Amino acid sequence: MTIQLLPARVPFADELARYADRPAVFAGDLVLSYRELADRVGAVAARLGPLRRxxxxxxxxxxxxxxxYLAALSAGHPLLLVPADKPAALQSLVAAYDPDVVMRPGDGEPVLEKRRPGSRHELHPELALLLSTSGSTGTPKLVRLSHENLQANAEAIAEYLSxxxxxxxxxxxxxxxxxxxxxxxxxxxxxxxxxLTDLSVVDPCFWELFRSRRAxxxxxxxxxxxxxxxxxxxGMDLPSLRYLTQAGGRLDPDTVVRYAGLGRRRGWDxxxxxxxxxxxARMAYLPPDLAAGNPGMIGVPVPGGAFRIDPVPGLADGELVYTGPNVMLGYAGNPADLAAGRTIEELRTGDLARQHPSGLYEVVGRRSRFVKIVGLRIDLGQVERILAALGVPAAAAGSDHRLVIAVEGGHEPGLLAKTLAREIGLPRTAIGVHAVERLPRLPTGxxxxxxxLALDAPEPAEPRSGPADGPDDVRTILAETLERSDVGEDDTFVSLGGDSLSYVAASLRLERALGSLPPDWHLRTVRELAPRPQQRRRMRRFFAPLEAGIVLRAVAIVFxxxxxxxxxxxxxxxxxxxxxxxxxFARFQLNGGRLSRLRRQLRSLGRIVVPSLAFIAFAYLATDRYSPANLVLLNSFLGPETWTTQWDFWFIEMLVYVLGAMAVLLAVPWADRAERRFPLAFPLALTAAGLLTRFGIVELSVPKPAPVLWLFALGWAIARARTLPQRAAVxxxxxxxxxxxxxxxxxxxTILAGILVLAWLPAVPVPAGLHRLLALLASSSxxxxxxxxxxxxxxxxxSPALAVAASLAAGxxxxxxxxxxxxTVRRRRTAGAGTGPKGRG
Incomplete structure (x- = not known):
């Protein structure tokens, strides 16, 4: 066992108390001052002990x-940082590096697992932090960072961001x-x-938190x-926003220009x-006033850093080399490397770059992003740029035998492959182009x-059945329910295009896999839905909660x-x-930008209109009960004033009218902005407008059905009512x-009771054995x-009972x-587009 005294600490972690009563951390409802944070850090540092480990x-x-994190840095203990939501990564690194102490988040204070009283390692005095490279987790190859690295880079970033x-x-x-x-x-x-938050930016709660904490x-x-x-x-109103930072990969120039202009108009950088x-972390930044005019540049070195470009034989552009006090000590591949001091003085980035007369640097590719196929040296970055010039977002990978490209959107793979073959000189058979709905990304983006590369691999085995163990199983459920092959850990049910028609099936499968679901599960990412260990062996109760909306749909169709x-x-x-x-509608159709909302609303409307028109056409041909007005869903305007069989489909007609009107209304920019800014007031205003017809103040040209806009808008308002007073008001x-x-x-x-159930009961306890039946009834209602x-x-x-049972079975x-x-149509279209094997990507 090695006994080492604690060396110098990282200053920003060791000097927290100097900011005294300034607010340091906003965590949920808790606001912690710097003095209080320093006290907590000091208490954990004391628990770590006086021996360096x-x-x-x-x-x-x-x-x-x-x-x-701050306790380890302030006390001088080298820290190996891994994600809490990837237990396999933690297990792998613990096995590889055998740390002396393992810390995890607890219930109000970190949990310390002291594996030995001292340390079994030789730890270099400058070693402060060990991080995995390039967004990977669990790999034994780690970056060794010093106290000076952390302090210097923090100072440089704080300086240029002011x-x-x-x-x-x-x-x-x-x-x-x-x-x-x-x-x-x-x-x-x-x-x-x-x-502090782990909410995704697709979650409305994140933006409520952002505004309330004046971030x-x-x-x-x-x-x-x-x-x-x-x-x-x-279109968001974020008055406190001062700047937005971007890193983690190249942002396409058009997006840079658009967001730089947006920031200029809205008062942020x-x-x-x-x-x-x-x-x-950082080597360069692009000053905000230069972003719109130089959207492809990485900018200038951070304060204290410098670049040079070294020639690369056979290439027009050279390799970007960085020097500065934030350059790592070196890599670690095993515990013995933790005793090493500095092994490099400069960082060879592996990026090919050029410097423009303005002094700005531009990265044009990667040295390692080259493959040699049939004797030709292929720049994968250039392949992506060729396709980008054609308006095709793409990701290119390859081996010594084949170029593999994923393209986003509804592009024709065969045509793109022919174009690339002509542009870069490869045989057509050496290029595989796969159309995907969204380019595959790592958790870092x-x-x-x-x-x-896996798009050219054989079809993976079918996923195992049984309870979910993590994000991949949640991902599988969403992928199969929504017929999506590109579900990532940061996707949500809503962001993937889920709606009320697919919600029931997804929620029931997830509930069986996870044991229970939070009310806002449809807005939570795959990563957030991954079960905790204590969820995996939960005994199923006789009565289990089922979402009120599902129960209402099932009960309503029976009644x-x-x-x-x-x-x-x-x-x-x-x-x-x-x-x-x-x-x-409020839960599933009001996320995303105005145009993406419109697309989602029209797609959802189509899932009502198409099967309705198909069946009504069959009924029209098979019986003499209906008229041509039914075929075009216009009986409410053209049909008889007395109730006849032609009024059978009034509910479908009114639902289509309301959904169509909402799609048109929210496609108008000012209405879209108003709904985002006043999410509860907007549907309440629609309710007020609908009540004008409900009380006969305004007469409608629709002759027979009672007006229903106000009921639809009330349901919308219930979904937007977040607090007890708001629900009480609705x-x-x-x-x-x-x-x-x-x-x-x-x-x-009956109507009032249904509305109140929707407002006050997120879930209703029903016998667990009835969940599948109720889900089937709700889905097919x-x-x-x-x-x-x-x-x-x-x-x-x-037999009336037989009539009801047969009707439900037919539905x-x-x-x-x-x-x-x-x-079937979707799979054939996907296969025709060359999407490749089913799975992530």
């Missing part, structure tokens, strides 16, 4: 992890990732605040900008940055080139058909379904508006509504048929 920390974006005590950064990147860690270091150096910045990787477009970031773990078949008399449930439709509006709607107290009471008009009339005189069969046809 190798410490491994399984880190998350939480207070315990932050305190543990970080002050009034700044507050939201932690949008993992703590174990060097970029995310640099945000923490640079802000603590200057006495700024950290808004001034957040960090983004290229993939983050795709997510920002989905949630409508360009865009900092495009360049770095590597081997340089502790960088392109996943291993996944690109609707049962009433029509005269099994019992319980009207009003169709109008409850209209409120449920508004509730689901409930009060329902209590005032519903009575007297039909003049039938029982019917009105629209289809059962369509088909029952042709099924129950012939059976009701014989389930029609739902299954439509689902099979949709998936």
């Amino acid at each position: 190798l410490v491994a920390l399984a880190a998350a974006n939480d207070l315990d992890s932050l305190v543990a 970080i002050g005590t009034g700044d507050r950064a939201a932690t949008t990147l993992p703590m174990h990732y060097c970029y995310g860690l640099s945000v923490i270091n640079s802000h603590l150096l200057r006495g700024a605040g950290l808004v 001034t910045s957040f960090a983004a990787v290229p993939y983050t900008f795709e997510l920002l477009e989905r949630v409508g970031f360009p 865009l900092f495009v940055m360049y770095g590597q773990t081997e340089a502790t 960088k392109l996943d080139y291993a996944a690109v 609707i058909i049962g009433t029509h078949a005269h099994l019992f008399h319980w009207p009003g449930m169709a109008h409850v379904l209209m409120a449920v439709a508004g509730y689901n 409930s009060a509006i329902a209590a005032l508006a519903v009575p007297g709607f039909f003049g039938d107290p029982a019917r009105d009471a 629209l289809y059962a509504y369509l088909t029952h008009w042709l099924v129950y009339p012939g059976l009701a005189p014989i 389930a069969a029609y739902w299954a048929l439509c689902l099979w046809l949709t998936n």
